[in-house]
Amino acid sequence: MKPKIWLSSPHMGGNEQKYIHEAFKENWIAPLGPNVSGLEEDISKYLRQDGKENIEVAALSSGTTALHLALILLGVKGGDEVLCQSMTFAASANPIAYLGATPVFVDSEEDTLNLSPKFLKDAIRDRISKGKKPKAIIAVHLYGMPYKVDEIHEIAAHYEIPVIEDSAEALGSSYKGIKCGTLGEISILSFNGNKIITTSGGGALVTKDENLKKKAVFLATQARDEAPHYQHSQIGYNYRMSNICAGIGRGQMEVLDQRVQARREMNTFYRKIFNDFEVATVHNEPDNDYFCNHWLTVVSFKDHSANYSAEGLRRHMEKENIESRPLWKPMHMQPVFSDAPYYGGTTAERLFQNGLCLPSGSNLSEEDKERILKSIQQYFK
Numbered sequence: 001m002k003p004k005i006w007l008s009s010p011h012m013g014g015n016e017q018k019y020i021h022e023a024f025k026e027n028w029i030a031p032l033g034p035n036v037s038g039l040e041e042d043i044s045k046y047l048r049q050d051g052k053e054n055i056e057v058a059a060l061s062s063g064t065t066a067l068h069l070a071l072i073l074l075g076v077k078g079g080d081e082v083l084c085q086s087m088t089f090a091a092s093a094n095p096i097a098y099l100g101a102t103p104v105f106v107d108s109e110e111d112t113l114n115l116s117p118k119f120l121k122d123a124i125r126d127r128i129s130k131g132k133k134p135k136a137i138i139a140v141h142l143y144g145m146p147y148k149v150d151e152i153h154e155i156a157a158h159y160e161i162p163v164i165e166d167s168a169e170a171l172g173s174s175y176k177g178i179k180c181g182t183l184g185e186i187s188i189l190s191f192n193g194n195k196i197i198t199t200s201g202g203g204a205l206v207t208k209d210e211n212l213k214k215k216a217v218f219l220a221t222q223a224r225d226e227a228p229h230y231q232h233s234q235i236g237y238n239y240r241m242s243n244i245c246a247g248i249g250r251g252q253m254e255v256l257d258q259r260v261q262a263r264r265e266m267n268t269f270y271r272k273i274f275n276d277f278e279v280a281t282v283h284n285e286p287d288n289d290y291f292c293n294h295w296l297t298v299v300s301f302k303d304h305s306a307n308y309s310a311e312g313l314r315r316h317m318e319k320e321n322i323e324s325r326p327l328w329k330p331m332h333m334q335p336v337f338s339d340a341p342y343y344g345g346t347t348a349e350r351l352f353q354n355g356l357c358l359p360s361g362s363n364l365s366e367e368d369k370e371r372i373l374k375s376i377q378q379y380f381k
């Protein structure tokens with residue numbers, strides 16, 4: 001059997017161990033320490049448009065915990081409703097349930113695979129008419145593709161509902177030159193093992209408000225009041241990133257631009273291949289306003305093509321030890337969320353049925369690419 005080609009695997013830059021070594025040397029093994037503040041500064045610098053803009057970053061244990069804290073900071077409580085893109089990874093929606101709030105799912109549109117402005121508006125109007133104004137909107141840049149930022153934020157501003165920008169998959173992407181991760185009232189990033197860069201496991205909360213960052217760090221470190229003893233007047237969490245993980249992150253930030261470049265090249269590679277086949281299209285930026293890190297490249301098959309399908313290609317590649325994966329199964333189709341309200345049509349459902357994520361790692365070799373190319377060509381023979 002040939003070695004496995006993974007969908008998306010960690011890709012170290014080289015300096016990660018240097019930062020970890022420093023942590024060992026200084027005995028900064030406990031959470032907090034110079035790598036944590038160093039990583040926060042690195043991310044902030046990367047996201048800032050000009051030197052002046054204030055971008056505050058709180059390094060946390062995961063993207064999921066960052067979303068949980070973002071919801072708390074926006075005042076979401078039990079019984080509230082939160083709008084959420086249906087087509088996404090479950091981690092976008094689970095933190096709503098942690099708080100005893102109800103997710104209200106919204107369909108996608110085809111250009112970006114993300115929140116449909118039309119159905120978002122329908123959902124907001126209908127929930128308000130039922131007497132419950134949603135407390136927040138969770139908008140996702142799926143597979144690194146920015147959502148329709150102007151339209152979504154215009155709707156959000158009109159109804160005065162804050163946007164939590166789930167940028168877990170979109171570090172390195174931008175919209176009209178503005179970096180993803182800075183577009184929301186609060187934004188979150190993920191450094192899980194399969195993301196564009198990794199800390200082995202980790203995430204961050206990003207905000208322009210210094211006080212919000214302070215509050216996030218306070219809640220993430222067990223909500224300790226200022227006192228020599230341990231005193232608490234609020235429920236806290238143990239959500240901070242460790243100094244060891246942050247060391248990996250510092251090494252990874254040094255090579256982020258290279259990783260984005262390599263993933264974008266994978267997308268070009270696939271577009272060339274699928275140009276020859278009528279039945280399937282590779283997703284790409286709708287226009288020049290969008291810059292996608294192409295964390296994962298997505299190919300969509302036409303409805304009802306007789307001989308070819310996403311699942312057919314997946315199985316074909318699997319036989320050759322090449323990993324590919326269906327798109328995220330929409331949340332309104334998940335058993336665990338079967339009671340949650342949903343606004344939309346069948347776009348997300350069709351995208352799920354017809355789409356496939358192809359191996360997109362920044363560390364795929366020429367030999368890997370050759371195997372992938374042959375496998376796809378063979379499938380269409």
Ligand SMILES: *Cc1c(COP(=O)(O)O)cnc(C)c1O
Pocket residue numbers: 061062063064065088089091092140166168169189190191192202203
């Ligand atoms: C990965 C991911 C998350 C969660 O991040 P973790 O660091 O794995 O907790 C949230 N939303 C989306 C869209 C993701 O892909």
